[in-house]
Amino acid sequence: MSQPLTKKLIDSVERALTRFYIFPDKAALMGKQLQTKFKQGRYDTITNPNKLAAQLGQDLQSVYADGHMFVRYDPDFAKELTEIDPNRRRIEDSLALIDAVDENFGLNKVEILDGNIGYVPVYSFTSFTERARPSFVSALRFLSQTRALIIDMRYNGGGSPDMVSQLGSYFFSARTPFTTIENRVRDSTFVYWADPAKADGLYLSMPVYILTSHSTFSAAEDFSYSMQQAKRALIVGDTTGGGAHPARPFQLGQGFLINLPFAQSINPYSKTNWEGIGVLPNIPTQSGGALEKAQELILTTAMKQTSSDIQKRKLQWAVHELKARQQQFVVAASALAKFSGNYDGLLVYVKNSKLWCKNTGRGNEITSLNPIMQDWFTLNEQVHFQFIKGPDDKTSGLKMHWRDGRETPVDKIGN
Template structure:
């Protein structure tokens, strides 16, 4: 949507100037005219008309009490007081008042420069493969698809997306990693959603206040050139997941098409633009909002709430565990269940054996069938048929033996380690008594 790109571009271009010292007006600020102008802008653009009326009543009431009169010669302090009163009527962290008399001139200059900047940015996006860096097949046939921006070049990026999802089409489940995704374009959100639905499905609407224009966004399999993925979807989030990334996460969650794993997202559903209200003042106003067809609301201020809440750094491992646990619960044989347990254990390998007490290593040392376990410094080693491997800790008395096996040391009734149980990657289990 062009307005979203414009809002982002304007904000980026004006950011260096916000907070700069401004020349003070020769004559005092005409407060009543300023309040009327703010009221008009809010009435025209603010996404919540009822809240706009509350704010306007508050500002007019304060103006009638001459609450702003003493600051007519100090516009910076006046802007601060106006914003404080706006927040007392309705606290919207996206809304801000500033004194910026050069705003109109700088906006015009920025608009003249924006064409070349947009072209440069588009070239940069292409050179970075439209921000799609990799796909990966994780153990257990789990697809992994991380990316950090929903770019606007949908048509150009489609072959890349199709190749990535085609590679992952036979995975048993798919993890989409949006933990570092700061947002982007709703058209790309709609495009990606389309690969996960068999029928055209309404996912979101974006409503603009000024003209009541509503844009509807659908997941539409007609846009995917025949690629439809039906496997379970897991989306990873963090508190940095924002805007369009929240749009995708929220819509997929509400449509029961994805499980969200991670942290509550940033909570940005309302695009904001600066509007001049005269006499050098600018008000930043949320001018549009998202509207989910299922909830009839959005994630503004609250963020997208994860189905499974976990620290972002642990979200990938947790999602893999959830997938494997689900498969384990539906496995038909004990051997298949053990395969899943093997993969789950692998997720939690601790390569630093130095965190374990060395006397525990000495208790484990011994010969278990053909396996000889011994300590060498702070390492726990195993020799078998002339091969030597270092054990890596998983949990309690469970260790990684090699790339194909895990070993658990089992205590007898006297509290001594008298047996080793071997778990093989294919689901088989063997037991070896200590000699």
């Protein structure tokens, strides 16, 4: 590009920064940096517009590292931003709604896990808040009798702040400030509230655990951070991506655009946000194991709080089932033989270095026994086996631990 055109572009970048960037002091330094580099001839030999855009972006980042800010050369997209076509906008909105409905507004599963723990992954925060409300209230109402709720944000890359406050509204009994967004473009401040009036008569008072990962970003971080700072949820997982500043492209002319953060989220409790830092988990753990970690925390806490023996057994069963699914324990093949025998029609034997059970009362149904610990094994989704030692240190029987808290002792025949 010629020097006059490059100078015109840099002046345009400086104007956009001064007018729209959320940090005026940084904007002034960035503009000064580009003007200085131009006078030094930094851009004189760059003829490729894409390389010029990349270089301008690097020079801006050298003043202040902002992951949302970049310069790009895209004449086609710049033209689309200039052309205002109401019909095209309506078509695009209709297509976006079709996509949102296909994805059920970010909800595709709701589940009650062992131990009466609610689990719901939320994959996005749709902009079609009112259309999404029936799906969300139905999902959460289904989980309303659980002892605790796990909301999975590990794969949520963001979306609408309106939907963030909508989801938050189900967890507060009184109108509560959630997030304030300060907008330089509009020179305005807007407060998003968690409001029971928007919750369709549903109030969820159980403990809440939110799962996060490095991929949790933007609006998903907003929800996680707002719930955490309001002391309404504990965060389990990895530190999130660190994007608290809404950004959009601004035209620079000549086919160039700059993506600029034009607003920032401010939490009413911390008076700050998670930009560049991420939401820090209360219980740090690798995101891949965050669900199991949250389940374990909920179950062990519940066991400490209950005075009912049968409830403790049910909760302990759920803990053991969780461990079995994680395959945390391995029993050496040489140690399995001592469990072999006939336990009143339950024939336990070793084959291919694994323990198996043939149930003669159920048509010789064969099931593998998977270890939970040294002498505990899963039989199926309802029963665990605990092998019992006699006075001679040999296996004398087993105890069947049922999912509903029952225990059934079974003697070993011919011991």
